[in-house]
Amino acid sequence: MTASDDPAAPRGADALRQAYDEWSEAAAGVLAKARKVSADELPDTAEALLSTTTGDGTVVRPLYTRKDEVAESGLPGQFPFVRGADPVRDVNVGWRVTERFGDEGGSAEEVNEQILDAAGNGTSGLWLKVDGGIGADGIATALRGVYLDLMPVTLDAGAEGIEAARAYLEARVAAPVAPQAAPSTIANVQSLGLSPYTAQFSGRATVDVDAATALAADAPEGVRTFRVDGTDFSQAGANNPQELGLSVAAAVAHVRDLVAAGRSRAEALGQITFGVSVDDDQFAGIAKLRALRTVWARVADVLGEPDAGAAVTHAVTDLAMLTQRDPWVNMLRSTVAAFGAGVGGADQVTVLGYDAALPAGERSSSASFSHRIARNTQLLLLEESNLGRVLDPAGGSWYVESLTADLAAAAWDVFTEVERRGGYQTALSDGWIGEQIAESLAARDLRVAHRTAPLTGVSEFPNLDEAARPAGTAQTVDLATATPKLARVARQFEALRDRADAARTRPSVLLLPLGSVAEHNGRTTFVANLLAAGGISAINPGPIEPDQIAGLTAENAATVAVLCGTAKRYASDGPSALAAARAAGVDRVLLAGPDREWPEATDRCDGSLRVGIDAVATLTELLDHLTDGGSVSA
Structure with missing residues (x-):
């Protein structure tokens, strides 16, 4: 007899509760x-201890069950459109692989050649950079030979938006x-790409809102x-x-403008x-x-x-997620x-080039290679993994449905707060939007600095063997989407x-x-990686005795050293190792691991390198010492 055959077995909510309690x-x-404690000594429930909070405040629990079910959200293409906007999406095509053109300059004829080549190699949507590129008068040439009834186009024309x-x-x-003939679907929607309201926030060149609203009438x-x-x-x-x-608040502002201009x-x-x-948090x-x-x-x-x-x-x-260092990642x-x-x-997806965060002159690969990799990334997902063949494959997942509902509720709160403040234009002009985003950025920077958001x-x-970048270019990004x-x-x-690379000799710290090796290897590896994140080289001589420290310090001209070992070894x-380092003239001696592992009632180290510290602040302080204290000249 199975559990389900047993008439005494719990069923429904009782069975769910029992299963949860067992887990x-x-x-x-x-x-x-x-934790080497009894279960009764744990500070909270297992679910609470295993839950995490995302950067935007969403709590992600370790287990989702039937109790997290939400109401049926309809079919794709039906209100409330949670499962997709398109009721007749071609599953043989999936989403539109939308490639961006015009960022690298070139004539309209050259851009046209690139577009036709891409269209023959899997591109199914175009995102066309106009201002600063081909210009409005080059659009017809750039699109020559393209079936615009099949190929959706999005324009990015900045201040030339109306003319374009x-x-x-x-x-x-x-x-x-x-x-x-192409089927009439959302996937084929063309966009003139006018973004006056959101561009007003970011500072991008844009068009007059009234002129754009008038254009929409036609x-x-x-x-x-x-x-x-x-x-x-x-x-x-x-x-x-x-x-x-x-x-959504900016979109509602456009809707109001259009209705005021006579549109339904x-x-x-x-x-x-x-x-x-979209970034590299796939479920988000x-x-x-x-x-x-x-x-x-x-709405x-x-x-x-x-x-x-x-x-x-x-x-x-x-x-923003793309890095200039180790761009292959x-x-x-x-x-x-x-x-x-x-x-x-x-409906459309654009993958930016893997080297898009680098200035054009520093990219090690050609623009065509970067475009091809970006395009093929999507084609592999569509044509080998067949991701486009199922509509809303995550639908019904207790986790994804809960995450969707939580995110929608949080977004609705932001939208309604903007409305409460008088609408998008008012919230933007009075600085509220900028203040809110600045707070979010500061919180993200803090997570990155503490390496709780690792990169x-x-x-x-x-x-550290990467070639040094030209001085003063850390924030330079040529891509027009920036x-x-x-x-x-x-x-x-x-x-x-960049700062460490600019020194005449790479800053270094003696371990x-x-x-x-079994005792210290975990911490020497941790410290070496932490220091390398700031461009600082870790000199590891292998296991040492205190009487060797003076010679190692002199040999490496070390002004900073890190003791690496176990609490028992400390x-x-x-x-004795700390005393030897101080006697050898080391300015700063740091401890690998938490301060509590150092024996009490003795001279203490000058700081510690451990999980959870503000790595940016610590590395900045070390670079200040190493570049100004005589070990390295900048």
Whole structure:
């Protein structure tokens, strides 16, 4: 007899409660064993101890069960559009692989060659840089030979937006028509890309709002005028609820303008597309797109037009997450971001080049190579992993549904607070939006500095053998998608690396390993990686005795040393090693590990290198000492 056959076995809610209690007891036992205490001595429940809080305040629990079920959210293409905006999406195509053109300059003819080549190699959507590139008068040439009824186009024309929009609409009329008609789907929506409200925040060149609103009155079917670009907020440091809530607030401001100009509410809602940033947190990316559709559908419902509430989304891999150091790791970041965007139901996805954070002159690969890698990242997801063949594959997951609901609720709170303050324009002009994002950026910077938000190749496992970058270029990003308020996640550590590279000789610190390799290896490795994150080399002579310290100090001209060992070894050999280092003239002696491991009632080290410290502040202080204290001349 199985448990389910036993008439006395608990069922329904009772069975769920019993299963949860059994899991909780088992998890508490493991936690207690790891902490070397009894389960009764744990400070909280197993679920609470294993839960984590994301940077935007969302609590992620270790276990999701049937009690976390949410109401059915309908089918893709049906209100409230959580599961997708498109009811007739072609699963053989999936989302649109939208490639960006015009950033590298070149004539309209050259851009046209690039577009046609890309179209023959998997690109199914175009994002065209106009201002500072081909210009409005080059649009027709750049799009020559392109089936614009099949290939959705998004313009990025900045201050030339009105002229570019008119030029594009003329080119669209004259464009060849595909032999086989394209289905009328959201995937084929064209965007004139005008972003006056979000660009006002980020400082990008843009167009006059009234002129853009007037242009929208003449937009033909299948063409949307406004692109509410959430990347304007995310690049400045906005968290996910802020990006979504502020994007919706800006979109509502456009809707009000359009209604005031004589458009119906449904028509006004149909003039908006959304640009959404996605980073390497795949579940957050999935939930972010689902939450945006949820919130926008709710806005449409409040306006009395629920059927017009399908948000058209263009997901773009986050430029702020890309690093200048060890840029090859960006390929992994972008792959995860694209995965999240696709699974989350983005209508179009753009993967930026893996080297996009570097100035053009410092990129080791050609632009065509970077474009191909970005394009093929999506094609592998679509054509080998078949991610586009299932609509909303994460739907029904207790975790994803809960995360979506939490994020949508947080975004709605941001949106309603903006409305309470008088709307988007007022909240922007009185500085509230800037203040909120500045607070979010400061919190993110703190997490990065303490390495609770680790960056592979930058704050973790850095490569000191990389070629030095030109001085003064740490924040330089040539890519036109960069806004004046771009605050890259890695910028604090990369500024330290640039500073260390600018020294005549690389700054170095002497390690003083105590005991056997087994005793010190974990901490010498930790310290070496921590120092390398600031561009500082760790000199590891292997296990040492106190009487060797004077010679090692003189040989390496060391002014800073780090004692590395176990608490037991610190108790036996630490004081004598510290005394020897001081006698040898070492200015600062640091401890690898927490201060509590050092024996009491003895001379103490000058600081400690351990998990959880403000690594940026510590490394900055070390560089100050090493470059100004005589060990290294800058």
